[in-house]
Amino acid sequence: MASTAASAAPTRRDFLYVATGSVAAVGAAFTAWPLIYQMNPDASTIAAGAPVEVDLTPVAEGQVIKVFWRGKPIYVNHRTPKEIKEAEDVNLASLPDPQPDSARVKKGHANFQVLIGICTHLGCIPIAHAGPYNGYFCPCHGSVYDTSGRIRSGPAPSNLALPPYEFLTDTRIRIG
Amino acid sequence: MSGHSTYQPQNAFMKWMEARLPIAGLVHSSFIAYPTPRNLNYWWTFGGILSFMLAAQIITGIVLVMHYTPHETMAFNSVEHIMRDVNFGWLLRYLHSNGASMFFIAVYIHMFRGMYYGSYKAPREVLWILGVIIYLLMMATGFLGYTLPWGQMSFWGATVITNFFSAIPVVGETVVTWLWGGYSVGNPTLQRFFSLHYLLPFVIAGVVVLHVWALHVVGQNNPAGIEPKGDRDTVPFTPYATVKDAFGMVCFMLFFAYFVFYLPNYLGHADNYIPANPAVTPAHIVPEWYYLPFYAILRAIPNKLLGVIALFASIGILVFLPWLDSSKVRSARYRPLFRQFFWIFVAVCLGLGYLGAKPAEGGYVIASQILTFYYFAHFLIILPLLSRFEKTRPLPNSISESVLKAPAKH
Numbered sequence: 001m002a003s004t005a006a007s008a009a010p011t012r013r014d015f016l017y018v019a020t021g022s023v024a025a026v027g028a029a030f031t032a033w034p035l036i037y038q039m040n041p042d043a044s045t046i047a048a049g050a051p052v053e054v055d056l057t058p059v060a061e062g063q064v065i066k067v068f069w070r071g072k073p074i075y076v077n078h079r080t081p082k083e084i085k086e087a088e089d090v091n092l093a094s095l096p097d098p099q100p101d102s103a104r105v106k107k108g109h110a111n112f113q114v115l116i117g118i119c120t121h122l123g124c125i126p127i128a129h130a131g132p133y134n135g136y137f138c139p140c141h142g143s144v145y146d147t148s149g150r151i152r153s154g155p156a157p158s159n160l161a162l163p164p165y166e167f168l169t170d171t172r173i174r175i176g
Numbered sequence: 177m178s179g180h181s182t183y184q185p186q187n188a189f190m191k192w193m194e195a196r197l198p199i200a201g202l203v204h205s206s207f208i209a210y211p212t213p214r215n216l217n218y219w220w221t222f223g224g225i226l227s228f229m230l231a232a233q234i235i236t237g238i239v240l241v242m243h244y245t246p247h248e249t250m251a252f253n254s255v256e257h258i259m260r261d262v263n264f265g266w267l268l269r270y271l272h273s274n275g276a277s278m279f280f281i282a283v284y285i286h287m288f289r290g291m292y293y294g295s296y297k298a299p300r301e302v303l304w305i306l307g308v309i310i311y312l313l314m315m316a317t318g319f320l321g322y323t324l325p326w327g328q329m330s331f332w333g334a335t336v337i338t339n340f341f342s343a344i345p346v347v348g349e350t351v352v353t354w355l356w357g358g359y360s361v362g363n364p365t366l367q368r369f370f371s372l373h374y375l376l377p378f379v380i381a382g383v384v385v386l387h388v389w390a391l392h393v394v395g396q397n398n399p400a401g402i403e404p405k406g407d408r409d410t411v412p413f414t415p416y417a418t419v420k421d422a423f424g425m426v427c428f429m430l431f432f433a434y435f436v437f438y439l440p441n442y443l444g445h446a447d448n449y450i451p452a453n454p455a456v457t458p459a460h461i462v463p464e465w466y467y468l469p470f471y472a473i474l475r476a477i478p479n480k481l482l483g484v485i486a487l488f489a490s491i492g493i494l495v496f497l498p499w500l501d502s503s504k505v506r507s508a509r510y511r512p513l514f515r516q517f518f519w520i521f522v523a524v525c526l527g528l529g530y531l532g533a534k535p536a537e538g539g540y541v542i543a544s545q546i547l548t549f550y551y552f553a554h555f556l557i558i559l560p561l562l563s564r565f566e567k568t569r570p571l572p573n574s575i576s577e578s579v580l581k582a583p584a585k586h
Contacts, residue, residue, distance in 0.1 A: 039368065045358045066455060071360030073455055121480055123339035124332065124457040140336065140461045141475055142536045155536075157480040 051176025053168070056112060064128040066117060069175045073117040073125055074163055075136075076173075079147055083134070084110050087148040097158045101148045104159070106167055114173065115149040116163050121156035136160065182209065206392055211410035212417045213398035215579045219293075220396070221424025222286040228425050229279040230384065234377050236272040237321075244324070246370035248363040251326035252451045270440040276318050277443045278432045280466035283311060291497075292518055294506030295397040301498040303390040306383055308494045313380045315467070315491075320373035322464060326366060329445045331452035332461050334369070335361050343484040360454065400578040401507030402571055409575035460535065468532030469525050473551065475536045476544035486548065493555050500555050503563040510569040514562050521554045 041049075049070040059065050059078045067074050079087070087101040088110075105113055117136070119126050124140035131137030133146035143154030150159045165175040183204035185191040194201055243262045245254040258265035287307070290296055296304035323334045338355050342348040357364025395404070404410045411417075435442065443465060447458045463471050473490050477483040493500075508515040528547050534540040572578035 039354050039357055039364075041353065041356075041358050042364065045362075045364065049359055068455070071358060071362055071454060121339075122336040123342070124336065124461065125455065139457060139459045140332075155475070155478050155480060155483065 049176070051174050053172060053174045056171045056173065059112075061111075066128075067175070069163060072163075074175055075113075075115055075117040075128055075149075077113040077115075077128065077147065079111055079113055083147045086133075087146060090146070090148075090150075096151050096153075099148075099150060099159055104148050104150070104162060106165075109167055109170075112173075113148060114163065114165055114175070116161045118161070119143055119156055120151065120158045120160060121154070126160070206388075206413075207418070208412065208414040210392065210413040210417075211404065211407075212396055212413050213400075213404050213575055214409060214411045214416075215398050215400055215575050216396065216417065216420070217399055218420070218424055219285065219289040220398075221421045222282050222289065223391075224421035225282045225425050225428045226279070226286060227384065228428075229275060229282055230377065230380060233272065233275050233279060234381070236268050236275060237374070237377065239268055240272055241374065246324065246367050248326060248366055248452070251324060251366060255325045267436070270436045274432065274435045274440060274443065276321065277435070277464070277466065278428070279314065280318070282428065283314060284466075287311070287494075288522060290397075291521075292508045292515075293397055293399060294401050294501070294503075294508070296498045297501070297503075297506050298498070299394045300390075300397060303387065303394060304498055305495055306387040306390055308491070310380055310383050310387060311494075312491065313376055313383065317373060317376040317380065318464065318466065320369045320376065323366065323369045324373060325448060326452045327448035328450040328452060328456075328458050329448040329461070331361060331454065332457055333463060334365060336461065337463075338365075340484045340487070343481045345481070362454075397506060398575060399507060399509065400572060400575050401505065401510065402575060402578075405574050462533050465529065465533070468530075469528035469551075470532070472528040472532035472544045473548045475532070476541065476548040490548075490551060493552070497555065497559075501559040501563055503566065503568070505568040505571065510571055511562075511566055512569065513566045517554065517558050517562065521551075524550050524554070 119138040126136035136145040143156035183201040
């Protein structure tokens with residue numbers, strides 16, 4: 001602004017301009033933050049996302065149930081011994097996102113496969129007991145998962161995610 | 177109508193006003209005396225048609241909001257309430273929902289017209305880019321609006337589109353949670369989408385003002401693609417362009433009304449009359465027809481991040497069109513090879529639209545991949561090469577010569 005030949009070197013006034021502008025910019029950023037941050041999950045949404053307990057006693061072998069946690073469908077698949085064996089015997093090198101079946105179940109509870117039923121591609125809900133591996137099949141864009149929820153073909157980049165959960169007893173889990 | 181007069185206020189009040197706020201003079205010089213090329217054809221009426229559609233969408237939208245409730249438990253029922261109980265509610269909602277489709281039909285014709293006649297070339301690059309921005313805003317507005325009835329397609333469309341952002345490395349999940357206001361698409365998502373759907377049309381209106389401003393600085397292109405050289409090449413906007421635009425608009429309204437009254441749900445999906453259910457994804461999920469070519473591009477690429485990048489790139493590349501096609505000749509009339517490639521490009525876009533509506537399997541995926549490649553090749557390979565090697569036909573000396581002499585065969 002005041003850059004005539006006489007004041008080519010930084011002056012006190014230049015410093016004051018820059019300092020004033022900087023304070024205004026920092027102030028504007030602080031003011032913008034609540035306007036942006038308000039879009040994050042609010043207290044009631046977070047409270048509603050508390051852990052849920054699920055009793056697995058009524059889930060028969062071969063049955064898949066769907067429960068909701070944080071608005072997300074959670075599949076609990078009571079797998080048959082045959083399905084477990086198939087999931088464990090897969091050649092890991094052939095998988096797009098290699099992960100052994102044992103890393104996707106809790107130790108000693110391989111019969112219960114618990115996973116988030118949201119396709120890792122664009123968020124559709126895969127259909128259980130469907131597709132070539134009788135695992136999960138996403139109808140939106142054709143991603144195929146096995147009974148362990150591992151991606152086998154289609155556009156999804158990774159295996160179905162696992163929710164945080166623990167076994168309280170042999171037939172009771174807490175998700176969250 | 178002889179010559180181009182400048183505005184002369186007639187009475188004392190208008191003289192007083194003109195000295196303080198020269199708005200009448202602005203209107204006069206922009207929409208009455210404004211010189212338009214004398215050879216404009218009916219493809220040039222779509223600018224006016226688009227302005228009409230924007231106004232129609234804003235008016236019907238404001239009225240619908242008087243009866244709509246943006247809440248996950250009430251949104252679906254409030255839309256049915258509009259359809260069954262509100263006086264003329266069925267008409268207002270069908271005008272608004274079909275109006276969105278009409279808006280996109282008009283904008284696609286407007287864009288292809290610009291491509292055919294080289295309307296994006298110097299000095300109209302900024303005019304073109306403002307148009308691309310308007311188109312992007314329209315896509316966002318259309319998507320947000322489609323979410324509001326909170327039917328199955330609304331819910332799952334919102335889920336799929338917001339998940340595009342989960343493809344962003346590292347911060348993807350954080351961004352998506354922020355967009356949703358929760359851990360999945362839910363009531364906070366609906367409410368913010370409603371707010372933004374109300375906001376964006378006014379942003380569009382603002383950019384339209386810039387678009388028209390830029391247009392009036394550089395002047396309209398025309399089918400011959402050469403600049404007007406004087407009064408012999410132009411006619412005043414009123415009555416010539418005004419009446420021609422009005423006639424085009426009326427014809428377009430007939431087309432619009434046919435859909436509203438006879439095929440009101442033809443362009444929608446039956447699944448959206450099922451209330452949103454977070455537990456079940458519809459078996460065959462497709463976006464509205466106007467997004468289908470981009471949806472086909474997304475699905476053609478078997479990698480999530482690259483698919484999303486290709487989708488955004490397919491729109492973003494339009495911004496660079498003025499520099500990718502550097503041929504000095506604007507109009508396809510005088511570019512025999514370009515004209516053929518233009519029509520192939522139109523066919524490719526329509527083909528992608530067809531494939532976007534098909535399930536993502538087998539031959540459809542391969543066809544999508546071929547057409548996606550061609551789509552980008554058109555911009556990145558064909559146009560730059562054509563600009564260099566095409567032998568163009570001689571341009572007429574002036575617009576009036578191109579009109580008055582035996583018209584060039586095309």
